[in-house]
Amino acid sequence: MKKSFVLLFSLVLSHLAFTQEALFNAADLKSPEINADKTVTFRFFAPKADSVFITGDFLPTMKVKSRFGLVDVPKPALMQKDAKGVWTFTSDALAPELYSYSFTVDGLRSIDPNNPFLNRDVATVTNIFIVGGPQADFYKVNDIPHGSVTRRWYDSPGLGIDRRVTIYTPPGYESSNATYPVLYLLHGAGGDEEAWIALGRTAQIMDNLIAQGKAKPMIVVMPNGNASQDAAPGEGNTGFYKPQFMAPRTMEGSYEAAFMDIVKFVEKSYRVNAKKESRAIAGLSMGGFHSMHISRFYPNTFDYVGLFSAAIMPREDATAKVYSNIDETLKVQKENGTKLYWIAIGKTDFLYQANVDFRKKLDGMGMKYEYVESEGGHIWRNWRVYLTQFVPKLFN
Numbered sequence: 001m002k003k004s005f006v007l008l009f010s011l012v013l014s015h016l017a018f019t020q021e022a023l024f025n026a027a028d029l030k031s032p033e034i035n036a037d038k039t040v041t042f043r044f045f046a047p048k049a050d051s052v053f054i055t056g057d058f059l060p061t062m063k064v065k066s067r068f069g070l071v072d073v074p075k076p077a078l079m080q081k082d083a084k085g086v087w088t089f090t091s092d093a094l095a096p097e098l099y100s101y102s103f104t105v106d107g108l109r110s111i112d113p114n115n116p117f118l119n120r121d122v123a124t125v126t127n128i129f130i131v132g133g134p135q136a137d138f139y140k141v142n143d144i145p146h147g148s149v150t151r152r153w154y155d156s157p158g159l160g161i162d163r164r165v166t167i168y169t170p171p172g173y174e175s176s177n178a179t180y181p182v183l184y185l186l187h188g189a190g191g192d193e194e195a196w197i198a199l200g201r202t203a204q205i206m207d208n209l210i211a212q213g214k215a216k217p218m219i220v221v222m223p224n225g226n227a228s229q230d231a232a233p234g235e236g237n238t239g240f241y242k243p244q245f246m247a248p249r250t251m252e253g254s255y256e257a258a259f260m261d262i263v264k265f266v267e268k269s270y271r272v273n274a275k276k277e278s279r280a281i282a283g284l285s286m287g288g289f290h291s292m293h294i295s296r297f298y299p300n301t302f303d304y305v306g307l308f309s310a311a312i313m314p315r316e317d318a319t320a321k322v323y324s325n326i327d328e329t330l331k332v333q334k335e336n337g338t339k340l341y342w343i344a345i346g347k348t349d350f351l352y353q354a355n356v357d358f359r360k361k362l363d364g365m366g367m368k369y370e371y372v373e374s375e376g377g378h379i380w381r382n383w384r385v386y387l388t389q390f391v392p393k394l395f396n
Contacts, residue, residue: 040094044113050106053076054077057381060074095133121190148174151165154262162230164193164224164230183281185387205391216394259298260301285378308382334365347373348377
């Protein structure tokens, strides 16, 4: 019995010593390290690993098959191991941007233990960093006045549940008696009310645009677009569960039809100018789909519409009333008038052709719009840029 205890105690001490060594060695590492020449060095301590790869949106891409056809994804890069067991990789010089990355250690995906800054996209968690410069500075917290971000719950009679929404109010809102215009900003498939504020850096973008005089102070409302959810995974009454790309009752019409529940809550709870000319709606991918259909289903409600890499037409089996008479309701929306109908998409986006066809439809009915075509595909890098381009055009 005594020998067994001594052996167990020795094993525990050995494990603690190894754990402390790993922690202390890792703690001495700086990763990522942004160098003066804009290259970035990554380090990972894994002395017993046979291979460590890094993958991130700053690396060259390769084509892979997906449910959407061929898409571009980053090509993993093999890191180099030194005598101390530290794996290292240095990137090429990077343009100003917010980037994400992760490691793969002997086939097992891992985050960077030296970098506590993370984002969740659907069920994938990655580390992030910013290489400073003109565009990326919109994503940084600068020494300027800041707005506030709150999570509110509202009653949705249309969906039969209380739901959570993220709301940005501009600097000075709390101490002011002014009324403000509102941008309703909608996420894509797999997202929720956390997506735009985290992945999209909405609060930082709005603070910086307002401070530079490039945007009017406004309220930004970021709802949850999944009709079956009351809130983001882990934040609602269903507790902790793995997020999925397409939650039940997504893009089947009930969210769009019940959208005025959100508008009514905002206009009752905040000091807003409750008129068409002070309302904008925009979204990415599925959120662009929602923005297109909500704005024509309620054709005299929004004067500004933004479609970022938008999904356009509903599924053939979608029978909800909100998807009926699309051409007729677009015509009514056109006749009511919009101050801005803004469409943006990347050249390699898998939804590119759908947007070409939609613009042909708008051209055929004489509906005016602005169009922006960028490099790249269906990625947050584009959607953050689109937000910085769209917001300055609002409420002027």
